[in-house]
Amino acid sequence: MVKELYQIKTKELALNITNGAVDSVRKKNVTKSGCRVYDNGCIGIAGVLGEPTEETWKKAENALAAAVPYPYEPTGGLVRMRTLGTLPEESEFIAAIEKLLKTLKEEYPEFVFSNKVYANEETVLLKNDLGLCLEDVQRYVSIGIIVKEEASVNVFDSVISWLGRGLDLDAVLKNARQILDAHKTPAELPKENVPVLFPSSMVSGILSDYLNAQKLKKGASLLSGKEGIKIFADAFNLSVSVKAEDYVPFFDAEGTTLPNDSLPLIENGVLLRGIADKKYAGEYDVELTACAGAGYDDVPVLSGNPGKLPVCPTGTLEEILNGRAGIFVAMASGGDITPAGDFATPVQTAYLYKNGKLVGKLPEFNFRGNIFDLLGKDYVGCSSDRPFDDSCLIAVCGELL
Amino acid sequence: MLVFPKDLYADVRIEEVTETAISFENGKLRQNKESSTKGAFLRVYDGKRWYYCATTALDELQKELDSLAAMAVPNADIVNDPVVRRFQVNKDVVMRFADTDLRKVPNQEKLALVESYLPLLSEVEEISVSRAVYSDKYSLRGFCSSLGADITYDYQQAGLALAYTMNAGDSPFQSSARLFAQDFPQMKDKHEKLRKEIAADLDYAKNAVPVEPGIYTCVLSPEVAGVFAHESFGHKSESDFMLGSETMRREWTIGTKVGWEGLNIIDSGIPEGSGYVPYDDEGTKATKTYLIKNGVLAGRLHSASTAAALDEEVTGNARAKDFGFEPIVRMTATFIGGGKDNLEDLLKGAEGGIYIPDYNHGSGMSTFTIAPARAYRIRDGKIAEPLRVSVITGNVMETLHKIDGATVESEIHSSAFGGCGKMEQFPLRVSDGGPYIRVRDINVQ
Numbered sequence: 055m056v057k058e059l060y061q062i063k064t065k066e067l068a069l070n071i072t073n074g075a076v077d078s079v080r081k082k083n084v085t086k087s088g089c090r091v092y093d094n095g096c097i098g099i100a101g102v103l104g105e106p107t108e109e110t111w112k113k114a115e116n117a118l119a120a121a122v123p124y125p126y127e128p129t130g131g132l133v134r135m136r137t138l139g140t141l142p143e144e145s146e147f148i149a150a151i152e153k154l155l156k157t158l159k160e161e162y163p164e165f166v167f168s169n170k171v172y173a174n175e176e177t178v179l180l181k182n183d184l185g186l187c188l189e190d191v192q193r194y195v196s197i198g199i200i201v202k203e204e205a206s207v208n209v210f211d212s213v214i215s216w217l218g219r220g221l222d223l224d225a226v227l228k229n230a231r232q233i234l235d236a237h238k239t240p241a242e243l244p245k246e247n248v249p250v251l252f253p254s255s256m257v258s259g260i261l262s263d264y265l266n267a268q269k270l271k272k273g274a275s276l277l278s279g280k281e282g283i284k285i286f287a288d289a290f291n292l293s294v295s296v297k298a299e300d301y302v303p304f305f306d307a308e309g310t311t312l313p314n315d316s317l318p319l320i321e322n323g324v325l326l327r328g329i330a331d332k333k334y335a336g337e338y339d340v341e342l343t344a345c346a347g348a349g350y351d352d353v354p355v356l357s358g359n360p361g362k363l364p365v366c367p368t369g370t371l372e373e374i375l376n377g378r379a380g381i382f383v384a385m386a387s388g389g390d391i392t393p394a395g396d397f398a399t400p401v402q403t404a405y406l407y408k409n410g411k412l413v414g415k416l417p418e419f420n421f422r423g424n425i426f427d428l429l430g431k432d433y434v435g436c437s438s439d440r441p442f443d444d445s446c447l448i449a450v451c452g453e454l455l
Numbered sequence: 456m457l458v459f460p461k462d463l464y465a466d467v468r469i470e471e472v473t474e475t476a477i478s479f480e481n482g483k484l485r486q487n488k489e490s491s492t493k494g495a496f497l498r499v500y501d502g503k504r505w506y507y508c509a510t511t512a513l514d515e516l517q518k519e520l521d522s523l524a525a526m527a528v529p530n531a532d533i534v535n536d537p538v539v540r541r542f543q544v545n546k547d548v549v550m551r552f553a554d555t556d557l558r559k560v561p562n563q564e565k566l567a568l569v570e571s572y573l574p575l576l577s578e579v580e581e582i583s584v585s586r587a588v589y590s591d592k593y594s595l596r597g598f599c600s601s602l603g604a605d606i607t608y609d610y611q612q613a614g615l616a617l618a619y620t621m622n623a624g625d626s627p628f629q630s631s632a633r634l635f636a637q638d639f640p641q642m643k644d645k646h647e648k649l650r651k652e653i654a655a656d657l658d659y660a661k662n663a664v665p666v667e668p669g670i671y672t673c674v675l676s677p678e679v680a681g682v683f684a685h686e687s688f689g690h691k692s693e694s695d696f697m698l699g700s701e702t703m704r705r706e707w708t709i710g711t712k713v714g715w716e717g718l719n720i721i722d723s724g725i726p727e728g729s730g731y732v733p734y735d736d737e738g739t740k741a742t743k744t745y746l747i748k749n750g751v752l753a754g755r756l757h758s759a760s761t762a763a764a765l766d767e768e769v770t771g772n773a774r775a776k777d778f779g780f781e782p783i784v785r786m787t788a789t790f791i792g793g794g795k796d797n798l799e800d801l802l803k804g805a806e807g808g809i810y811i812p813d814y815n816h817g818s819g820m821s822t823f824t825i826a827p828a829r830a831y832r833i834r835d836g837k838i839a840e841p842l843r844v845s846v847i848t849g850n851v852m853e854t855l856h857k858i859d860g861a862t863v864e865s866e867i868h869s870s871a872f873g874g875c876g877k878m879e880q881f882p883l884r885v886s887d888g889g890p891y892i893r894v895r896d897i898n899v900q
Contacts, residue, residue, distance in 0.1 A: 072695070077505060079507065079526065080506075082508070100490075104511050204699070206700075207706045272584050275627060351488060387820055388817065388823070395626070396665065397845065398668075399824075
């Protein structure tokens, strides 16, 4: 019998902003513990909020009676800890955000600001009787300020977002000023076909389902039968990545790690491998890719977390556009993709990018394209920088309506 | 017994949740879990700022409350604060589910239920990958406040989802067939219903052709009409989106004509289902709020804070996802009221249009979107060939004027999976519904 603890600790300071002012301070300090017991090819799990007790471990053993199969070796013999980021003191954080809001209100009185900013510390721990001890501590500041034009009848008009390992007020203001200055200037949709810039996580989310190893092997994916085949542009690369810049733990819910914290899935447009947990790796004789996910008291299963599947950058935004104009999509909500890979989305807020900066706000439009074209002949690149918000951007040419 | 701080408003919400999750993948058991959690959310308000704490240390609530109070500035006149004046002081115990308590159903029975439905997946040879998930939840919420409110109520739901990928057409097709109930026996003997849904998906997977993008008249089923109401109008009725904007308040003046004269959109926590909220998370009793009445803007959804800001009254819509979050303005059960037509007439008046029986997801901002799960051409007054549609969209304010027909019966649809998302708080259980409706000039892609 092997005992294993999977624990998630969240310490959070969240400030809510209403009408440009901090109107609430929320603190959380929550520990969730999952006690796992492996025996005779089965797994028993019991969870508790807080630290586990003898009773929790007993419940986990009793849960073996449910005979949930898990005939995979628990990971063992690996010790690694990683801590990323430092956070400002609570009072310093509140004061900095109040200063940010004061500046925004003074410089942009025509906008209303709301929603939340966070200073978070998330710790994930996995340790067991087999000498496994993995701990990942992520500290970060996340800003997601909703922007509404006072004169607009929309629920909201734009967003200022930023993600970093501490608070860099100057960087946040730079993002904010770019967005808000452009928002005040109407622009027309370019007549020529220019690249459209989406958060690269949008593509990661679509591909994560297609790359499910079980679906690939069973013909249930649009990419089934295409391993080893060039399906996208030469410049398109996608990996599993758990590096510092990905803001995810370096190990998955089964304790699988990756050499150099990275593993390519699509390289130079060629499909190399799908994503697999221990179950799929065993069943389909494919590599483990550190993509198992689980709630604190769940059996680990394959999880296509887009945050772990970044599109590999091909240069800064300026480099990949190489003098061309572009359309930066700040808000595109409600789109979807058909089984044949035809993607369509309304774009509620977009800005024209020209000569290295955002120059104006574009009217709402609809975008569509087939995924094989968007990441194939119409693929321009993926930015290494996050020039306007918390996202790296992919540049694709599609149809604007 | 908690001692509330002097010269401040405070409330405490404690939530105890018991859940079961059973899942099978391709016919093999993957999880069978029963869990219980208990946590508390504390709020302190001094008239200028709120202070919150989410905790599982239930033996330290007094300490946490005192710690929040220490951050606030005492206000001797707090009871006259416009927000605090709006808090209801209710004392009530509403145990709606005492006789049908899901916690009393043995796990073996729940497991057997799921197993009884597995053949529906294995009997379809085109299904290459499948999951069967059973999920239930019993929740006990307690709320007390420094004003003397003391409420306890329960809620429960059970759901079954059969999710599958079909290799039937030229590309894999994913869909699911689902059940919702609030009483375990209602989950049984629904095999034929689900079998029909799976068959409809199979036919769709085999035969659907891409739609020609364009502007169409659409007939929406009650389920889709419900998500339309929720996304197109419901979110705009959440008053926190209106704060700080005189323009929004002018546009949304009560009494403004916003749609077709037969249009009524209602929100209420009273109906049974996944939108049942007898008391919201500020202790306000559920009521029925007309958002639109006979095509005219009639009301908004409020928490105490938004009601005070707009000088209106609370509506029972201050809700939190769970003990880890503060209540914000959310919908409950949001539905379009019935009209006078029948489905036959709606279809006859939509020649060449599109019928949408169900959906994958929706969103609502200035433009609403609905991603159909299936869609069909309307031809000669009948539902005809299946069509592949990525998304339908429309401008919210314009589209409400484009509804020109609704059937008599309004149905409310509930779900045990997914829910409404608003910023960080996803998912929140809600329900929505309506009659069949016909809507003109919808952008279909």
